Amino acid sequence: MDLYIVTGHTKGLGQALVAQLGAEKDIELIALGRAQDGPIPGGAQLFVDLAAPRAVETVCDRVDERLRGKRFAKAVLINNAGMISPVGMIDRVDAAELELNLAVNFTAPILLMRRFLIATATTAKVRRVINISSGAGRRPIFGWGAYCAAKAAIDMVSRVAALEAQTARTGVQVVSLAPGVIDTPMQGVVRSASPEEFVDVERFRQMKAAGELRPPADVAADILRHERSGKLFAEPVADLRTLGA
Ligand SMILES: NC(=O)c1ccc[n+]([C@@H]2O[C@H](COP(=O)([O-])OP(=O)(O)OC[C@H]3O[C@@H](n4cnc5c(N)ncnc54)[C@H](OP(=O)(O)O)[C@@H]3O)[C@@H](O)[C@H]2O)c1
Structure with missing residues (x-):
């Protein structure tokens, strides 16, 4: 039995990942998001607002409860949730929105990674963390200050976690993955910005x-295929577009 936490x-990429994982056999699936607690194909969804660090810790306690006494051949955490807002020059966006963005895009994934590594230390033979990053973390984009900064931070903490795993010989595999441009609601938010907020809007x-x-669905299938082959973890910072078939 393999464990996947997504x-x-x-919506978007996470919905596609969970749909594909839920259709497979021998998987325990735990989906974390702003959806009412309940069963889903392959496992369960637990409500959490990832903008609230305390809520993240509480939902991790609930995950620990579900995993108590279970052992897995493999455990995989996919930190997929993200948000692009606020879009606009740093001095023109709302301070509270900047904080929210950093909480969802950076604080939540690092806290979840920490708890996942603790929870699976003795219960899973293979342990893998996929942090969904973005090309925006690797070059500056006008109007995307918080998003770019959070994704750059996710890249760096993934490099640190991979280094720690290698040095401490824990066997944990970590990647920060830019998935390419995907047709999701997030792209709708990107396209709805004004040129003053986001100068590249017309290109998008x-x-x-x-x-x-x-x-x-295509991006989710590629991620899961490369995860299973292990190809995804060749480098701690990767781009799905350059991984090949
Ligand atoms: N789409 C692209 O072109 C693209 C490109 C590069 C990287 N990415 C990355 O890929 C990942 C998935 O993006 P997407 O395009 O699928 O985005 P999306 O369509 O906007 O979906 C984002 C998901 O994150 C969840 N989320 C956001 N804030 C949350 C919160 N406070 N608490 C709990 N869940 C929250 C959303 O839940 P709600 O329904 O509750 O809002 C939704 O399920 C993100 O990390 C994004 O940065 C996307």
Whole structure:
């Protein structure tokens, strides 16, 4: 039996990941997001607002309860949840929104990674963490200050976690993965910005019109295939577009 924990499964890439994992056999699936507690194919969804660090710790306690006494051949955490807002120059966006963005895109994933590593230390033979990052963490983008900064931070903490795993010989595998441009509600938020808030908005509108955004199901299938082959973990910072078939 393999364990998969996926955040942000109510739409977009996370929804596609959970749909594909839920259709498989011998998987215990735990989806964490803003959806009412209840069963889902393959496991359960637990409500959590990832913007609240205390709520993240509480839901991790609940995950620990569910996992008590169980052992897994493999345990995988996919830190997928994310948000792009606020979009706009740093001095023109709301301070509270900046904090919210950093909490969801950075604080929650690092706290979840910490608790996942503690929870699975003696209960899973293979342990893997996939932090969904972005090309935006690797170059500056006008109007995306918090998002770029949080994704850059996720890249760095993934490098640290991979280094720690290698040095301490824990066998844990970690990757911070840029998934490419995906046709999800997040891209709708991107396209709805004004050129004053986001100077590249027209390029993103044209990419959508030209059908250049990948379907979330295709991206999810690629991620899961590369996770299983182990190819995803060759480097701690990776880009799905350059991993090949
Ligand atoms: N789409 C792209 O082109 C693209 C490109 C590069 C990287 N990415 C990354 O890929 C990942 C998935 O993005 P997506 O495009 O699928 O985004 P999306 O369509 O906006 O979906 C984001 C998911 O995160 C959840 N989430 C956001 N804030 C939350 C909170 N406070 N508490 C709990 N859940 C929360 C959302 O839940 P709610 O329904 O409750 O809001 C939703 O399930 C993100 O990390 C994103 O940065 C996306």
